[in-house]
Amino acid sequence: MEESFDYSQVPFTFxxxxxxxxxxASTCLRHIALKYAPTKKVFLPIMNPNRLKSMKKDKCDYYCSNEKVRFAKGFMCTVNALTVRVADTxxxxxxxxxxxxxxxxxRKGELNLTPAEQQEVIAIAKxxxxxLKEYFDSYIEEYNWD
Known part of the structure; x- marks a missing residue:
């Protein structure tokens, strides 16, 4: 069963x-987003067709997987576990x-932490x-638009 795609989640400049x-194409967010673009949108940020023609068929430098990634939201539990001596550091x-x-x-969870950023937070805390058993306040599964 195909999961529904919410175009409103696509970043403006994606x-x-x-x-x-x-x-x-079937697993690339760039192609999927275009497929679900609403008809009311007249202009879209799209790759240059001339660039597409010059690329190799099997390899794409701009491929963006549609697999969801586990992002962390906030690390206040880590901040609260710090001693006064190391909190500033x-x-x-x-x-x-x-x-x-x-x-x-x-820190507050208003911006998601990528897996690489999560590893950095853990490494610095350690x-x-x-x-700790858990360094982050919560997790969310989302597309990686980068």
Whole structure:
């Protein structure tokens, strides 16, 4: 059974693909998003057709898998487990990794953490002596639009 696709989740600037004979079209988010684009949208961000013609049939540098990824939402449980002695060090390292604004948004769960970002949070926490069963507040399965 095919899962329904919600076009409203597609980021505004996400590049779509109209390659007709692509062997990866059935599993590529770029092709699937274009297939579900509403007719009321007149202009869409789409890959240059001339670029598509110049690409090899089997390999695409712009392939974006439609498999959902497990994103984490928030790491306040990790922040709360920090001792006063290492809390500043953790915060400074996270800010240098995410940037100040994104650190606070990701910490509260307003921005999702990718699997790579999750590993970084865990590595920094462990390097400061914080060993937990769970480092994140919750998880969500979503498409990876990057």
């Amino acid at each position: 590049g779509m693909c109209a390659a007709e004979n692509c062997s990866h 953790f915060r400074y390292r996270m800010i240098s990794y995410f940037g100040r604004k994104n650190y606070y948004l990701k 390097s400061l002596g914080v060993i």
